[in-house]
Amino acid sequence: MRKWIIGAALLVLVAACSSTPDKGEVPVEERAVTPDATTSGTTTSGATTTGITGTATGMPTLHKDPTNILAKQRSVYFDYDQFVIKDQYRSMLEAHARYLQANKGLRITIQGHTDERGTREYNIALGQKRADAVKKTLLLLGVTEIQIETVSFGKEKPRREGHDETSWAENRRADIVYVGE
């Protein structure tokens, strides 16, 4: 009986969710849109993106090529309680910046993360600060702001679950994710 009630409640919930956009009363701003890769590709100028976009059609797919730095290097790691981007990430961020400049239709999300130390909500803010630090670097390298959304997962999505410095170091980072991936 109770299971049935909860099941019914969940159905109501699902129904409520699916009906929400129809009512048009939710002030959703910039909801993480997932643009069609083809669409974003066609908005770029094929002529000016030789080399870096990498395909004859001008479709930006280099970031999906597992041998390319754009696919291999997506993470910036930070020291404890720190937001400073170390020099070692310079070339990697420059590569992403060049690619994004050449393909203005591409969008990225920078996801900030923290280690497990600290409170959940404060760590959301810390992870946001890390994502914002990476964004700032990319802006200085010429990427336009509209291409970048920064969000934080705080300590909620650790890559490593351990309770030691090795795991913590792996979790203190910001990841670049190309929208649509």
Added chain:
Amino acid sequence: MLRIAASHRLARWLGAAFLATLVAAAPTRAQLTIEIVGGAGTAIPIAVVPFENEGAAPPGLSSVIGADLARSGLFRLVDDAGIAPRPYRGEDVRSADFRARGADAVVVGSARPLADGRVDVKFALVDAVKQVQLAGMSYVVTPAQLRATAHRIADVIYERLTGDPGVFSTRIAYITKQGARYELIVADADGANPQTVTTSNEPLLSPAWSPDGTRLAYVSFESRKPVVYVQSLATGQRQAIANFRGSNSAPAWAPDGRRLVVTLSKDGGSQLFLINADGSGITRLLTSPGIDTEANFSPDGQSILFASDRGGTPQIYRLNLASKAVERLTFDGSYNVSPRATPDGKGFVFVRRDGGRFMIGTHDYATRQEQILTQGPLDEGPSVAPNSRLIIYAAQQGGRGILAAVSSDGRVKTRLVSPAADVREPAWGPLSR
């Protein structure tokens, strides 16, 4: 200091009581069970005599009342075994019988089935020392309401003997994580009757009760970023009230229930905004170069506590909403966050990191005294009971998340343990009306 005062006998008794609940309520999940790990030295010895005819309605009114009182840490249960005949009415209590067993107070009562299927519940609280009746009430309820009635009786007893409102009829919200599955759950304050409110395969965070107890605000990562939702408990209907570019988190209700304060990164950084409960009317509260987050309204609604690193390290500040003046409140230590105003308006609870340990503390406005109540190592997410006497928080035990409670004077500690899931993010609901 943590004192192990509760007896094994009591723990077993409580275990049996909760096992009975489990069978009777048949909840969809294994519910939280409560272990008392420390008690006040001045606990009031009280005998809760099994009610007349209570066997017809498990788990038994007296068991629920006794468990409530014992869990508060302010009462010590006295065994009434051997007293014959058992008294069921206040005038039948022979005080000498109970005084001989060390009880200062006695609770008796009855549950009489009525022809229409309802039950007439009566109880009396007797001062065994002065030999006078302190309280007595009668409730006509459905069998499904018996457990809630027992909590209400415990509230009356608690208030009569301590002077503070009881919080046994309140509810708590919390998040469980089992594998990759997150659930937002609402349960009675004793862990009974857990009901799943929301389920997700992405993290859920920061549940916050509306002041009238009808809605919960919370953060969900289901769209791969933090978004603030408000959900009605009665209908399950929900709405994303803050889903702006960037991160949306840390919701807290204004006392009027019409607005919330949230942390948004839409304009850069993590900054505080006011937003109506329907998602309209967004207003930026402050502009700071660093992090402002974890905001929490004062009970009078005139100021907001929050954590900020504007001074270099994370510290707790207070914003006066009328004057916009900001005042720093914490100075000891290099990490003080998660301020939660106590409902009595006298101060706030918070999380302090000291020597790598995260602990729950209290701050008193009048004396500016701070008291650290727990030992860590990873205590967080404090939430204050509506009578300001208890603080529920999240802790780690054996690598797993559990909920724990500590009295605001630090003397009484209890643990709420789930057999299966990782439990975190507790939020104590308002007094029921």
